[in-house]
Amino acid sequence: MRKYRVGVIGATGMVGQRFVSLIDKHPWFTLTTVAASSRSAGKPYAQAVAGRWMMPDPIPGSTKGLTVLSAESDVAGIVSSSDFVFSAVDMPKDRIKALEETYAKAECPVISNNGAHRLTPDVPMVIPEINPEHLGIIHSQRKRLGTRRGFVTVKSNCSVQSYVPAFHPLKDRFGLDRALVCTYQAISGAGKTFETLPEMIDNVIPYIGGEEEKSEQEPLKLWGKIIDDRIVLADSPSITTQCVRVPVTDGHLAAVFMSFKNKPDIDEIKYIWREFKGRPQELMLPSAPKQFLHYFEQEDRPQTKLDRLHESGMAISIGRLRPDTQYDYKFISISHNTLRGAAGGAVLLAELLCAEGYIQID
Numbered sequence: 001m002r003k004y005r006v007g008v009i010g011a012t013g014m015v016g017q018r019f020v021s022l023i024d025k026h027p028w029f030t031l032t033t034v035a036a037s038s039r040s041a042g043k044p045y046a047q048a049v050a051g052r053w054m055m056p057d058p059i060p061g062s063t064k065g066l067t068v069l070s071a072e073s074d075v076a077g078i079v080s081s082s083d084f085v086f087s088a089v090d091m092p093k094d095r096i097k098a099l100e101e102t103y104a105k106a107e108c109p110v111i112s113n114n115g116a117h118r119l120t121p122d123v124p125m126v127i128p129e130i131n132p133e134h135l136g137i138i139h140s141q142r143k144r145l146g147t148r149r150g151f152v153t154v155k156s157n158c159s160v161q162s163y164v165p166a167f168h169p170l171k172d173r174f175g176l177d178r179a180l181v182c183t184y185q186a187i188s189g190a191g192k193t194f195e196t197l198p199e200m201i202d203n204v205i206p207y208i209g210g211e212e213e214k215s216e217q218e219p220l221k222l223w224g225k226i227i228d229d230r231i232v233l234a235d236s237p238s239i240t241t242q243c244v245r246v247p248v249t250d251g252h253l254a255a256v257f258m259s260f261k262n263k264p265d266i267d268e269i270k271y272i273w274r275e276f277k278g279r280p281q282e283l284m285l286p287s288a289p290k291q292f293l294h295y296f297e298q299e300d301r302p303q304t305k306l307d308r309l310h311e312s313g314m315a316i317s318i319g320r321l322r323p324d325t326q327y328d329y330k331f332i333s334i335s336h337n338t339l340r341g342a343a344g345g346a347v348l349l350a351e352l353l354c355a356e357g358y359i360q361i362d
């Protein structure tokens with residue numbers, strides 16, 4: 001079978017560049033189309049990202065000469081050269097919503113990294129190991145949009161991916177009741193580096209707009225149920241968060257406290273984390289980490305710099321599970337925000353959509 005032809009809209013930004021790097025090495029996907037704002041449109045990709053290429057690998061040779069199209073004005077051209085698109089545009093929310101539905105209505109599936117559609121009731125927000133069954137709502141969304149092939153699907157916010165995976169296999173089994181989470185988030189989460197955000201050097205900023213609301217609400221959609229034509233949010237656990245920006249390049253760390261209705265013991269939790277496998281592991285998808293949840297026994301791990309790239313940045317690293325005086329337990333966990341938390345998570349979702357037949361090609 002031929003490779004899937006892939007477009008990236010928002011290809012010049014921090015997350016878009018990650019998509020470009022990941023697709024270059026991908027066994028199923030080939031990058032055919034790059035698009036961004038009118039500021040970049042018409043330029044060869046290498047020129048459009050000159051002076052702001054932030055990936056560790058050089059710009060892929062096959063992408064350098066691609067002409068950047070306008071994500072808003074060249075929809076027909078982008079759709080005709082892509083079997084599906086990844087969306088990583090940074091625009092006002094209502095324009096992103098409209099733009100992504102425009103692609104879907106043009107019969108082009110959209111896998112979005114953006115927040116705009118995360119709480120739309122018939123748009124699945126999926127972490128492939130956690131709620132792959134939510135893809136079933138695509139059928140209802142296609143009915144609403146009047147499409148045969150097109151739809152929008154999204155991945156969750158990057159902060160959520162550092163702690164929800166650790167909760168997931170414990171939640172129903174022991175009745176996860178309440179949790180308190182403080183996240184320590186990298187500057188690449190704001191699309192920045194130390195050069196473009198120098199105020200982060202030697203500093204911590206105790207505010208990330210909208211992040212705490214997303215961190216508390218989105219888990220309830222991930223654990224929601226499809227009822228009729230919508231995903232109905234779960235009504236527990238109750239989660240409270242504080243999210244701060246810290247001076248690290250990549251990697252979101254979470255300090256987590258949790259209590260259960262039926263308290264498990266520590267060894268049981270570690271065993272369940274070690275044994276947990278999701279649909280991507282069963283299907284052996286190309287970007288799936290072999291071991292999704294890694295537990296470190298060393299008392300000073302996981303560390304952002306040492307552990308964010310575990311299994312190519314697609315695994316979740318956990319450590320320091322211990323009893324707490326106010327909650328049952330506390331622990332630390334880390335995920336890579338632009339890999340598992342953004343482009344890598346979206347690529348894994350695309351693989352799942354292809355493997356499960358939601359995106360088909362001739």
Ligand code: NAP
Pocket residue numbers: 009010011012013014015016035036037038039040041070071072088089090091113114115157158188189190191192337338341342
């Ligand atoms: P970024 O570096 O600022 O890149 C933004 C991209 O959007 C660029 O390609 C830009 O094109 C394009 N763009 C801006 N205005 C546009 C317009 N009017 N029409 C078409 N394209 C337009 O942002 P980012 O960090 O990659 O984030 C992208 C999105 O992902 C954001 O919504 C962000 O909230 C979300 N996100 C980011 C992360 C992360 O870790 N960074 C994680 C999860 C989600 P030009 O280069 O031409 O301006």
